[in-house]
Amino acid sequence: MALTPVADRLTAIDDEHLTRLGFRADDRHDALLTIRRALDEPTVLARVQYIADQLLEQLGIFDRPKDPFAVPEGFDDLDPAVLDKEWGVGVLPLLALVATADDVAGFHAGRGIDPEVSRRSLSDLGQQAWVHRRTFSGFGLHTYPWMRICWSGALYWLGRLQFNLTRYHGDWVVSTHIPESGPLTPEACAESFGWARTFFAEHFPDYPTTVFHCGSWLLDPQLTEVLAPESNMVRFQQLWELDDEQRVGDPDALFFVFRRRGEVDLETLPQDTSLQRAIVAKIRAGGHWQLREGTFGQDRFAG
Ligand SMILES: CC(C)(COP(=O)(O)OP(=O)(O)OC[C@H]1O[C@@H](n2cnc3c(N)ncnc32)[C@H](O)[C@@H]1OP(=O)(O)O)[C@@H](O)C(=O)NCCC(=O)NCCS
Numbered sequence: 001m002a003l004t005p006v007a008d009r010l011t012a013i014d015d016e017h018l019t020r021l022g023f024r025a026d027d028r029h030d031a032l033l034t035i036r037r038a039l040d041e042p043t044v045l046a047r048v049q050y051i052a053d054q055l056l057e058q059l060g061i062f063d064r065p066k067d068p069f070a071v072p073e074g075f076d077d078l079d080p081a082v083l084d085k086e087w088g089v090g091v092l093p094l095l096a097l098v099a100t101a102d103d104v105a106g107f108h109a110g111r112g113i114d115p116e117v118s119r120r121s122l123s124d125l126g127q128q129a130w131v132h133r134r135t136f137s138g139f140g141l142h143t144y145p146w147m148r149i150c151w152s153g154a155l156y157w158l159g160r161l162q163f164n165l166t167r168y169h170g171d172w173v174v175s176t177h178i179p180e181s182g183p184l185t186p187e188a189c190a191e192s193f194g195w196a197r198t199f200f201a202e203h204f205p206d207y208p209t210t211v212f213h214c215g216s217w218l219l220d221p222q223l224t225e226v227l228a229p230e231s232n233m234v235r236f237q238q239l240w241e242l243d244d245e246q247r248v249g250d251p252d253a254l255f256f257v258f259r260r261r262g263e264v265d266l267e268t269l270p271q272d273t274s275l276q277r278a279i280v281a282k283i284r285a286g287g288h289w290q291l292r293e294g295t296f297g298q299d300r301f302a303g
Pocket of ligand 1: 177178179180181182183184185215216217218227228231232233234256257258272273274275276
C-alpha cells in the first residue's frame with residue numbers, strides 16, 4: 001500500500017520539523033534546499049517514494065527484516081553512483097526517512113511511548129547527518145542502513161544510551177548502542193540500563209527479554225591495557241561477559257575515534273588523547289583492534 005505521496009509530505013517539512021528530528025543548523029539548511037530540489041525531479045521523487053513505502057512496510061517488523069533501502073535493478077534509469085555524486089551519499093534515503101518520521105512516531109504512540117522519548121529516539125536521524133558531516137565535511141547520510149532499526153520502531157534513546165529489540169543467538173535481547181553524546185559515565189549508564197529494563201517490559205511485553213547485549217569496538221579487552229582503569233570506557237567494558245568470537249575492529253575504531261572512513265593515513269590523525277595514541281600505535285605496529293559481543297543479565301540494574 002503506497003503512503004500519502006512523499007511530495008506532499010516533503011512539501012510540509014520545515015525548519016522546526018527538522019529540528020525535532022535532531023538536525024543541526026547547517027544540515028537543516030542543506031536538507032531544506034535538497035527537498036526543494038527533489039520536488040522538481042519526478043524520477044528522484046519516485047525513488048524516494050519507493051523507499052518510503054518500503055520503510056512503512058517494515059514498521060513494526062523486528063524479526064528478519066528486509067532492507068528497506070534496496071531499490072530493484074531497472075526500477076529507473078538513475079545510476080546510484082551518479083546519485084551519490086550529485087545529491088550526496090544517502091541523501092535519497094534521508095528524504096524517505098524524513099517523509100516517514102511521523103508514521104514511526106505514530107507507531108511509538110500506539111505502544112504508549114512518551115512523546116518526548118519518541119522525539120529523542122527519532123532525533124538519531126539528525127545525529128547521523130551530523131556524524132556524516134564530521135566524516136565527509138558535507139551533507140549526507142552514509143550510515144543510512146543503521147536507520148532501518150530506528151524506523152522499524154525497535155530503537156529507543158533512553159538517557160545516555162540507545163537500545164533496540166533484536167535477536168541474539170535466537171533469543172530476544174535488548175541491544176545497547178552508544179551514541180557520541182558526551183562522556184559515558186557509569187552513573188548515566190546505570191540510569192539508562194535501569195530505564196531500558198522497565199521501558200521494554202512495559203511497552204513491549206510481547207517481546208520478553210532478560211539480558212542486555214552489546215556488539216562494539218568498545219568491548220575490545222585490549223582497551224583495558226591502554227586506558228586508565230578508572231576511565232569510563234574500561235568501566236563500561238567491565239559490565240559485559242564476552243563471547244569468544246572476535247572480528248577485526250580497526251575500521252570501527254578509526255571511525256568512532258577519528259570519524260574517518262576507508263583508507264586512512266595514520267600520519268594525519270590527531271594524537272591528543274590516550275585513546276587516539278593507543279589506536280594508532282597498535283595499527284602502526286601491525287596489530288588489530290577487535291569487535292566483540294557480550295551480554296549481562298538485566299536484573300543487575302533496578303528499574
Ligand atoms: C564512547 C565514548 C562516549 C567514551 O568517551 P569518554 O566517556 O570520554 O571515555 P573515557 O573517559 O573512558 O576516555 C578515556 C580516554 O580516551 C579518550 N577518548 C574517549 N573517547 C574518545 C574519542 N571518541 N575520541 C578521542 N579520544 C577519546 C578520552 O579523552 C580519555 O583520554 P585521556 O586519557 O587522554 O584523558 C566516546 O569514545 C565516543 O563518543 N565514541 C563515539 C561513539 C562510539 O564509539 N559508539 C560505539 C559504537 S559501536
